[in-house]
Amino acid sequence: MKIKSFIAMSLIAAILVSLTPAPRAFADGAASTRNILLGVGAAAATLIIINHNKKVHQKYAEDAQAQAALASQRDDARTAYKAEVRAYDNQVAVSNELKKEVSVKDSMISQLRGQLAQMGVQTQIVKPGPKSAPALAAHSVQIVSYGWGTL
Amino acid sequence: MNKLLFSTLFVVSLALAACGTGGGNEQKLADQVTRAVYNNDMAGVTASMDSSLQPQVTRASVGTLSDEMHSFGTYQGLTETGTDIPAHRYTFDAKFDKGDMTVQMRLDPDGKIAAYRVTPGAPH
Numbered sequence: 001m002k003i004k005s006f007i008a009m010s011l012i013a014a015i016l017v018s019l020t021p022a023p024r025a026f027a028d029g030a031a032s033t034r035n036i037l038l039g040v041g042a043a044a045a046t047l048i049i050i051n052h053n054k055k056v057h058q059k060y061a062e063d064a065q066a067q068a069a070l071a072s073q074r075d076d077a078r079t080a081y082k083a084e085v086r087a088y089d090n091q092v093a094v095s096n097e098l099k100k101e102v103s104v105k106d107s108m109i110s111q112l113r114g115q116l117a118q119m120g121v122q123t124q125i126v127k128p129g130p131k132s133a134p135a136l137a138a139h140s141v142q143i144v145s146y147g148w149g150t151l
Numbered sequence: 152m153n154k155l156l157f158s159t160l161f162v163v164s165l166a167l168a169a170c171g172t173g174g175g176n177e178q179k180l181a182d183q184v185t186r187a188v189y190n191n192d193m194a195g196v197t198a199s200m201d202s203s204l205q206p207q208v209t210r211a212s213v214g215t216l217s218d219e220m221h222s223f224g225t226y227q228g229l230t231e232t233g234t235d236i237p238a239h240r241y242t243f244d245a246k247f248d249k250g251d252m253t254v255q256m257r258l259d260p261d262g263k264i265a266a267y268r269v270t271p272g273a274p275h
Contacts, residue, residue, distance in 0.1 A: 144271065
């Protein structure tokens, strides 16, 4: 119950912070820094909730799995089957939470990439050439370039 | 015979001087912009840029690049290492106290800067 109320309070706090009227943006980078922090804060709150849900469903799945094992030991096929179904449902819920987490992280990455582009920073993935050492051949290298315009 | 040799040498040296002057202009421009970025001088950075590139330059982006350059130490100058004449694209090796950065620049047909990018590390 305590965790739920903590999550609810952090969510309300995140919403209130995001509703706060923003001061006029100046071109000194402070506004974009504030926007980055707000965005990261909201995304972090979402990730906390997702992570909590994931842990809860993981626990339910483990409990149901243990019950299934016990029922199986007792040779109670019907109860074992029901517990297995419950464990499966909870694993599906964990998988859904993981999908949500990936989606939130993807949006965070694209948001941060946008912020970097505004700062004139570009990232480029470069795959190693055929002459690269075998140990490096499987890895691509990320090159960061600063500046303006396309060459 | 001597006259012919001297006149040939004279023509060759004139041609070399002309080539040198043409190549040095881009280098001078790249050096100006690089120094302006290093000094966090927004007006100096945008002075030689064309009208499409100027709006992309913000104080924050100049500051970010300036900080990155300062992490390589004191700027010592740059030398041209590659040229793509048809594309008006030039590559320079910018020397710093603690390492090199690659400066790449593209000029528009009027000789204004249409793109200016810096990558940590020496040109390949």
